[in-house]
Amino acid sequence: MVKxxxxxxxxxxAGRWIQWLTEELGDRVEIVGLVEVNEEVLAEQGAKLGLRADQLFTDGMEACATVHADFCGIATPPQFHSALAIAALGAGMPVICEKPIASTLEEAKAIAAKAKETGLPCAIIQNYRYEPNKQEVVRIRDEGRLGRLQHIVGRYACDYREHGSWGKAWRHDMDFGLLFEGSVHHFDMMRFLSGGDCEVFQGFGWNPEWSSFKHFSSGFYLMRMDNGVHAAYEGNSSAAGITSCWHKEYYRLEFEGGTVEIGAGDEVRITRVGQEVEVYQAPALERAGHEYLLQEFVDWLQGGPASATRIEDNLQSFALVIAAMETTEDSLPKRIADYLEG
Ligand SMILES: NC(=O)c1ccc[n+]([C@@H]2O[C@H](COP(=O)([O-])OP(=O)(O)OC[C@H]3O[C@@H](n4cnc5c(N)ncnc54)[C@H](O)[C@@H]3O)[C@@H](O)[C@H]2O)c1
Known part of the structure; x- marks a missing residue:
């Protein structure tokens, strides 16, 4: 049945979500209401979707009170996620929302509390987990092909030295843009690749003088996971040389029996001391990234398993952003459990 x-x-x-929902999942999903603060964009997309005027809204609250859909998709900037998600859940609609969960830990916890109170599904987008090379690394780990995992090094580096080059100006102007808009993906990836949740988190952030960002564009962060794996992360939105930008982030995993490296493309490189380097393509995925997550969510609504990135789980990744912000300010180590209490 269509949802x-x-x-x-x-x-x-959000425009890309609409494309995925209509073109890739069109036989399972029908958009019956659209909310957009930009009236020109609203009219244009509304016409493309064949929606009537009474299905178009500039106010999410009004839309939640009017449209009774099977679920609500949220892909607005982060500061609006919480109010919109809580209104949708309150109106009886399960929610799938873009990362980061929200702008503050309190807002994120408020959405999770509403999902718990209503018993409705609520999932967060973590599209990078569903790429062939990341899935292959997790298989290598889970199958014990190289024995136990010791530590992970991750690197993100984009050349955003020009203001506005990171998609939207607001990403350059907000506080801790690297963490909320960028590193939230990479911290989640450290959890995914390590197979553990972070226990202790520590690091530094800074803004080079030539940065296009009002606040910190760069940082080094360390994590100790609850399964004994350690992780080190370099984030840099002012990269001028070697870049490891979106979908090309570099991860190196040190196993008992060798090193695994992934970066651009689907190539997996395995180095074992004294042996020739093994290089191969990770097996392709039937659906990747957002498409996978949107399908997984619709499956969940139709009785399938809960999304791996449901809000209860994803709070663990969001807490790392908050811990990163605080350790950047006071240089002290943070216990993640302290952020998740209450
Ligand atoms: N998962 C990923 O790979 C990925 C990539 C880029 C952005 N994002 C996330 O997607 C979200 C949107 O980012 P963006 O770059 O598309 O932002 P954006 O500024 O382009 O906003 C998206 C749309 O939402 C509209 N909008 C803004 N406020 C609204 C409101 N209150 N109600 C309804 N519509 C509203 C905007 O007019 C725009 O059309 C953010 O949470 C961002 O972190 C995720």
Whole structure:
């Protein structure tokens, strides 16, 4: 049976959601309401979707009170996620929302509390988990092909030295843009690749004088996971040389029996001391990234298993962003459990 969707946001990432929902999942999803603050964009997308005027809204609250859809998709900037998600859940609609969960830990916890109170599914997008090379690394780990995992080094580096080059100006102007818009993916990836949750987190952030960002564009962060794996992360949105930008982030995993490296493309490189380097393509995925997550969510609504990136789990990744912000400010180590209490 087709699931109806109230969609929050219509251009930028939301425009891509609309494309995936209509083109890739069109036989399972129908958008029956659209919310967008930019009236021109609203009219244009509304016409493309064949929606009537009474299905188009500039106010998410009004839309939640009017449209009774099977679920709500949220792909607006982060500061609006919490109010919109809580209104949708309150109106009886399960929610799938873009990362980061929200702008503050309190807002993120408020969404999780509403999902618990209503008993409705609530999933967060973590599209990078569903790429062939990341899935292959997790298989190598789970199958014990190289024995036990010791530590992971991850590197993200984009050349965003020009203001506005990171998609939207607001990413350059907000506080801790690297962490909320960028590192949240990489911290989640450290959890995914290590197979553990972070216990202790520590690091530094800074803003080079030539940065296009009002706040810190760069940082080094360390994690100790609850399964004994350690992780080190370099984040740099002011990269001028070697870049490891979106979908090309570099991860190196040190196993008992060798080193695994992934970066651009689907190539997996395994180095064992004294042996020739093994290089191969990770097996392709039937659906990857957002497409996978949107399908997984619709499956969940139709009785399938809960999304791996449901909000209860994803709070663990979001807490790392908050811990990163605080350790950047006071240089002290943070216990992640302290952020998740209450
Ligand atoms: N998962 C990924 O790979 C990825 C990539 C880029 C962005 N994102 C996330 O997607 C979200 C949106 O980012 P973006 O770059 O598309 O932002 P954006 O500024 O382009 O906003 C997306 C759309 O939402 C609209 N909008 C803004 N406020 C709204 C409101 N209150 N109600 C309804 N519509 C509203 C905007 O007009 C725009 O059409 C963010 O949470 C961002 O972190 C995720």
């Amino acid at each position: 109806t969707c109230l969609m929050m946001g219509a251009s930028g990432m």
